[in-house]
Amino acid sequence: MRSLYVRIYVTVVAVLALFAVGSGWLLQRQLDEQRVLAESAVRERIEAWGELLQRSLPAADAPAAEQEAALRDWSLRMRLPMALDDAKGQRIAASESFLRRSAVAPDFQARLRAVPFDDGRMLWVPRMGKVRLGAQPRAPGLAPPWLGGPRGWPDGIGVVALLVVLFFAVALGAWPVVRRLTRRLESLKQGVEAFGAGALHQRVAEDGRDEVAAVGASFNRAAGRIEALLRSHQSLLANASHELRSPLARLKMAVAMLEDAAPAQRAALRQEIDTNIGELDALVEEVLLASRLDASTPMDLQQPVALLAVAAEEAARTGAVVEGQDLQVRGDERLLRRAVRNLLENAQRYGGAEVQVHVQARPGQVELQVCDRGPGVPEAQRERIFEPFFRLPGHAEREGGVGLGLSLVRQIAQRHGGQVHCQPREGGGSCFVLSLPDVGPQAR
Secondary structure, three states, X not given: OOOHHHHHHHHHHHHHHHHHHHHHHHHHHHHHHHHHHHHHHHHHHHHHHHHHHHHHXXXXXXXHHHHHHHHHHHHHHHOOXXXXXXXXXXXXXXXXXXXXXXXXXXXXXXXXXEEEOOXXXXXXXXXXXXXXXXXXXXXXXXXXXXXXXXXXXXXXXXXXXXXXXXXXXXXXXXXXHHHHHHHHHHHHHHHHHHHHOOOOOOOOOOOOOOHHHHHHHHHHHHHHHHHHHHHHHHHHHHHHHHHHHHHHHHHHHHHHHHOOOOHHHHXXXXXXXXXXXXXHHHHHHHHHHHHHHHOOOOOOOOEEEEHHHHHHHHHHHHOOEEEEOOEEEEEOHHHHHHHHHHHHHHHHHHHOOOOEEEEEEEOOEEEEEEEOOOOOOOHHHOOHHHOOOOOOOOHHHHHOOOOOHHHHHHHHHHHOOOEEEEEEOOOOOXXXXXXXXXXXXXXX
């Protein structure tokens, strides 16, 4: 039995069956005990009636008409069919209700109880162990009549029939509930299999508020992250492959020309070869770092980093001016240093020599601004410049670069719980603002 819904349903039905059997056994046992008590009470009552009638009816030697009149009178008073036989078994008298029932029910005689008198006479009354006399009260402790079966059925059969009906009713009612639950699990299974087969857009339903819906929501979130990661890697690989072609083509041409070149040209060709190799090395390094950041590799991002000191060290390489507050952030110093370096190199490459760095505190965060006096970035492209391998038209030919610097800055900022954006600088140029969570002033 492999299907989950079959196992769940069989388990529910089995537990229900055990409950029904146990309940039926306990109920039947109690009914048997109550029946014994009821029959004992009825027997005692009939014996008491017998003693009362024996004292109240005329003596055995009284005329038969007198005995018959007295018997019928007591039958009406007690609302009980009666018949009286003499010591030889001859019928002396019978009440009208006794005669009427004898004529209607052929088995009425078999359901009579004999009450002997001391003088040898015999009084016949119906058995009342099952309390079937219409106006007679039910014996104390007896189960209600609806637990009994149709006329002629033992009481136990009625109880069993009722339990069987309840069993099938609950079993039928449990089926749609169990099936609905397992159908959602089957849908989740199919969605996972489709996603695993390559359908990255596959998602599952999140209807409901139970654990199955929570699992579906978790799967959808994980699938979304995986799809974004794979799409990013695919785009990164495609763009990197494209970007590798230019330096490789130039390198191949320079190597081919080097052997036949004149001595005066060889120095220029070697310089071209070194430049292309450096460009390839930078591209591979940035692609690897971007892939590492995309893969969410565990990193220690709790080290205290003095952002102003890092900015000052990196600015010394490019001649940028640094000012601001001595503030700390938490993160990976190597990654944050790389982000600051990329911003400074980008400003120097596209914005000219006048580059300023400013570190300041904002509510709940620390801002590092790298501002230049370049041509600026059009408003429509201020977000696109952070995409991998995107460069403004014409800049790639004039300024070079691989187009991953600002993309890495955004990835590093996001891994540290921050963000980066570009805004116009007053008086011309651009400001790139790196925002990171604040951990307070540096301890001195």
